[in-house]
Amino acid sequence: MRAVVISTGDELTTGRTVDTNANYLADQLVGVGVDVVSMLVVGDYPERIAWAWRTALEQADLIICTGGLGPTADDLTTETVARVAGRELVMDTAVADRIRQMFAAIGRIMPENNLKQALFPSGAIIVPNALGTAPGFRLEIATAHGSCHCVVLPGVPREMKAMLAEQVLPWLGELRRGSDEYRSHTFQTFGISESALDELVAGAVDAADGRVAFRAAFPQISLRVTVHAPPRDVEARLTAAAAKLRERLGGYCYGEGNTTMEAAVGELLARSGATIAVAESCTGGLIGHRLTDVPGSSAYVLADVVAYTNAVKQSVLGVPAATLEQHGAVSCEVAEEMARGVRRLVGSTIGLATTGIAGPDGGTPEKPVGTVCVALDSAGATRSRRYQLWGTRDWVKLLTSQIALDWVRRTQLGEDPTESAILKR
Amino acid sequence: MRAVVISTGDELTTGRTVDTNANYLADQLVGVGVDVVSMLVVGDYPERIAWAWRTALEQADLIICTGGLGPTADDLTTETVARVAGRELVMDTAVADRIRQMFAAIGRIMPENNLKQALFPSGAIIVPNALGTAPGFRLEIATAHGSCHCVVLPGVPREMKAMLAEQVLPWLGELRRGSDEYRSHTFQTFGISESALDELVAGAVDAADGRVAFRAAFPQISLRVTVHAPPRDVEARLTAAAAKLRERLGGYCYGEGNTTMEAAVGELLARSGATIAVAESCTGGLIGHRLTDVPGSSAYVLADVVAYTNAVKQSVLGVPAATLEQHGAVSCEVAEEMARGVRRLVGSTIGLATTGIAGPDGGTPEKPVGTVCVALDSAGATRSRRYQLWGTRDWVKLLTSQIALDWVRRTQLGEDPTESAILKR
Numbered sequence: 001m002r003a004v005v006i007s008t009g010d011e012l013t014t015g016r017t018v019d020t021n022a023n024y025l026a027d028q029l030v031g032v033g034v035d036v037v038s039m040l041v042v043g044d045y046p047e048r049i050a051w052a053w054r055t056a057l058e059q060a061d062l063i064i065c066t067g068g069l070g071p072t073a074d075d076l077t078t079e080t081v082a083r084v085a086g087r088e089l090v091m092d093t094a095v096a097d098r099i100r101q102m103f104a105a106i107g108r109i110m111p112e113n114n115l116k117q118a119l120f121p122s123g124a125i126i127v128p129n130a131l132g133t134a135p136g137f138r139l140e141i142a143t144a145h146g147s148c149h150c151v152v153l154p155g156v157p158r159e160m161k162a163m164l165a166e167q168v169l170p171w172l173g174e175l176r177r178g179s180d181e182y183r184s185h186t187f188q189t190f191g192i193s194e195s196a197l198d199e200l201v202a203g204a205v206d207a208a209d210g211r212v213a214f215r216a217a218f219p220q221i222s223l224r225v226t227v228h229a230p231p232r233d234v235e236a237r238l239t240a241a242a243a244k245l246r247e248r249l250g251g252y253c254y255g256e257g258n259t260t261m262e263a264a265v266g267e268l269l270a271r272s273g274a275t276i277a278v279a280e281s282c283t284g285g286l287i288g289h290r291l292t293d294v295p296g297s298s299a300y301v302l303a304d305v306v307a308y309t310n311a312v313k314q315s316v317l318g319v320p321a322a323t324l325e326q327h328g329a330v331s332c333e334v335a336e337e338m339a340r341g342v343r344r345l346v347g348s349t350i351g352l353a354t355t356g357i358a359g360p361d362g363g364t365p366e367k368p369v370g371t372v373c374v375a376l377d378s379a380g381a382t383r384s385r386r387y388q389l390w391g392t393r394d395w396v397k398l399l400t401s402q403i404a405l406d407w408v409r410r411t412q413l414g415e416d417p418t419e420s421a422i423l424k425r
Numbered sequence: 426m427r428a429v430v431i432s433t434g435d436e437l438t439t440g441r442t443v444d445t446n447a448n449y450l451a452d453q454l455v456g457v458g459v460d461v462v463s464m465l466v467v468g469d470y471p472e473r474i475a476w477a478w479r480t481a482l483e484q485a486d487l488i489i490c491t492g493g494l495g496p497t498a499d500d501l502t503t504e505t506v507a508r509v510a511g512r513e514l515v516m517d518t519a520v521a522d523r524i525r526q527m528f529a530a531i532g533r534i535m536p537e538n539n540l541k542q543a544l545f546p547s548g549a550i551i552v553p554n555a556l557g558t559a560p561g562f563r564l565e566i567a568t569a570h571g572s573c574h575c576v577v578l579p580g581v582p583r584e585m586k587a588m589l590a591e592q593v594l595p596w597l598g599e600l601r602r603g604s605d606e607y608r609s610h611t612f613q614t615f616g617i618s619e620s621a622l623d624e625l626v627a628g629a630v631d632a633a634d635g636r637v638a639f640r641a642a643f644p645q646i647s648l649r650v651t652v653h654a655p656p657r658d659v660e661a662r663l664t665a666a667a668a669k670l671r672e673r674l675g676g677y678c679y680g681e682g683n684t685t686m687e688a689a690v691g692e693l694l695a696r697s698g699a700t701i702a703v704a705e706s707c708t709g710g711l712i713g714h715r716l717t718d719v720p721g722s723s724a725y726v727l728a729d730v731v732a733y734t735n736a737v738k739q740s741v742l743g744v745p746a747a748t749l750e751q752h753g754a755v756s757c758e759v760a761e762e763m764a765r766g767v768r769r770l771v772g773s774t775i776g777l778a779t780t781g782i783a784g785p786d787g788g789t790p791e792k793p794v795g796t797v798c799v800a801l802d803s804a805g806a807t808r809s810r811r812y813q814l815w816g817t818r819d820w821v822k823l824l825t826s827q828i829a830l831d832w833v834r835r836t837q838l839g840e841d842p843t844e845s846a847i848l849k850r
Binding site: 010011012013014015016017018019020022023024025026028029030036037038039040041042043044048051052055059070071072073074106113114131156158213214215278280283284285286287288289290291292293296297298301302303304305306308309312315316345346358359360361362393394397 | 438443444448450451452455465466473477619640642649708710711729731732740822
């Protein structure tokens with residue numbers, strides 16, 4: 001099956017926004033065995049959108065298009081697709097009612113232009129959008145080479161991703177039933193570079209048994225193995241290939257499938273009945289934010305104190321003035337006091353702390369930008385380590401939060417985190 | 426001038442790598458007034474690369490293509506372009522000598538396939554590559570509509586960027602001297618839906634005077650006006666169009682250009698010499714994280730206490746047990762106590778607090794998921810308001826953080842935030 005991915009939006013062709021939707025779609029399509037022949041990006045002009053569709057229809061059995069489904073005058077996808085396909089636009093009353101209800105529920109009068117989102121090309125099958133007002137749709141369009149399955153989704157990534165996972169990929173699975181299947185399994189890793197990971201797993205899976213691909217979405221790197229086989233064999237082959245990789249990856253793998261580091265940490269904490277409190281300086285709340293992104297995290301997250309000044313480190317966390325004076329705020333000694341202090345303050349099983357220089361200013365020759373210290377305090381032991389990280393402010397924050405969360409994971413697994421988290425540029 | 430950007434590489438069409446080159450090129454081209462008509466991405470197959478070039482030549486006066494210039498078998502761009510353009514491949518002896526010298530300089534024998542990088546279509550003008558072995562080239566190709574200027578650059582971002590800045594953009598500036606320019610201005614808004622924003626600015630700028638586009642990157646929505654005019658008029662016309670929009674947008678606009686809400690808030694705090702402390706419950710650290718993403722935020726962020734349990738709300742923030750019992754943790758009364766408590770704890774000018782039910786669990790008929798309370802305490806006044814938000818856990822957190830930051834902004838501007846931040850789906 002040959003697919004073309006179309007992305008629309010002036011923000012893409014003017015360079016304001018990186019087109020991550022096309023990348024995400026390509027990744028997901030390749031995962032189910034679809035060959036992405038090309039990706040086309042055009043701005044919000046009817047003739048350019050029409051051009052992209054005509055061009056794609058020459059090449060593809062499957063088109064997935066994102067963007068241009070909103071209520072405003074520059075949302076042109078639906079009417080353009082209808083024109084290219086030679087279909088009328090038809091108002092779907094159920095969708096129109098839902099949009100009216102959404103406005104009524106918040107006590108507002110609906111601007112009339114919202115009803116545009118209830119218009120679809122005749123023959124289209126609606127793809128509901130649980131997270132926004134604009135539904136997508138599917139449509140089969142006759143082409144010179146037969147016919148092409150077309151899917152139109154909103155450009156808002158979270159809406160697009162949910163609709164893809166819950167509705168489009170299952171439909172695509174049905175469509176492709178009986179043909180050889182592609183099935184894949186993903187491992188999430190941290191603490192090892194992409195090239196070192198490549199070396200680590202080299203030869204684990206024969207090319208004939210599966211294709212291994214890496215995807216760096218820093219700070220984690222995911223590794224995916226894809227098996228291509230008849231439906232009756234595919235599951236067993238995937239299990240075998242995944243087992244070989246799992247063995248090689250060892251502790252670098254913090255989760256399988258689409259899990260996140262914070263979810264992996266949360267599962268370990270919940271399972272052991274442990275609770276955590278965080279004291280953050282350079283990460284500024286990011287660790288707390290990540291921990292509390294996990295549903296049910298109130299079972300183990302007690303508190304997070306962002307102590308952005310020395311005064312707060314002293315008054316709230318009880319870091320001794322002498323420690324601050326002697327070693328400076330960015331030191332293992334202060335990180336340890338912060339971890340102990342926050343644990344004492346709220347009575348948690350674990351106290352986790354970060355302090356560092358996220359930049360762009362504040363660096364010195366002894367402690368350049370990117371110097372960070374992580375500490376973890378739990379019954380009977382306080383551990384800390386200094387790291388020299390790199391990159392921009394947001395990157396230093398993100399990487400520090402990832403290291404700190406990995407410390408909790410390693411500690412819960414009974415390992416010494418100061419030894420395991422070796423970072424390579 | 427109409428441009429098409431072509432990116433080649435299997436890593437792009439399989440979703441392994443996000444195509445940041447096309448984004449970068451589009452941004453740079455728009456900056457010098459070139460209209461990017463489309464962006465095409467294809468994998469490393471000769472027929473697909475040829476297809477992309479033929480397709481681009483139908484549309485463009487300018488093609489910029491990246492990728493496929495290396496020494497290996499899957500580097501196919503140069504030979505494919507030569508074939509599409511009907512040119513012979515010619516060895517450039519100066520380039521061949523340089524490649525030989527680069528290998529000699531590091532004491533290695535040059536694999537013969539490296540000489541492939543010294544082959545160019547006849548008539549091409551070489552674009553030297555100071556940072557790598559593969560030079561790029563320029564070529565003018567005759568088309569049905571006249572001729573097309575073509576530029577081929579390596580896919581390695583740092584090489585591509587240096588060659589673009591030092592050689593391609595200056596050449597392009599010469600080529601376009603005196604022709605019309607595109608210039609744009611962006612407004613960032615919050616507290617108004619995309620459709621209501623569309624109505625608010627409708628008719629403010631005539632189609633002939635500028636093109637208005639919306640982009641929802643929730644929770645903010647940006648609006649951009651683009652003016653297309655001769656070089657001598659473009660600045661004045663943009664200023665005039667932006668002024669009309671600014672007047673319509675009023676307080677919904679929190680910043681212009683690429684600013685964020687947290688940067689806008691930070692600028693106001695820094696300017697007035699105010700300091701802030703945050704007490705978060707449902708947002709779990711996100712407000713602190715966002716505030717501290719701004720370089721220099723240590724000048725006004727004192728602390729953030731994430732009080733995820735009632736015990737911590739009492740012991741650290743001093744919320745009275747009676748208030749918690751009587752009104753529940755998710756209430757305006759508790760939010761106000763949290764705001765006062767954190768302000769008192771660290772002595773900040775402003776205390777900001779959130780409490781709510783982010784979901785997916787924890788809702789009740791009286792306080793369903795999405796119920797959140799925001800409070801702000803400053804000298805002489807404590808204000809609070811309850812909101813009924815919607816969506817998933819991460820969305821409730823994000824939207825609450827945006828409302829809370831907008832409260833700080835509105836307060837710093839002397840407005841009553843409880844009246845102004847009216848949210849629409």
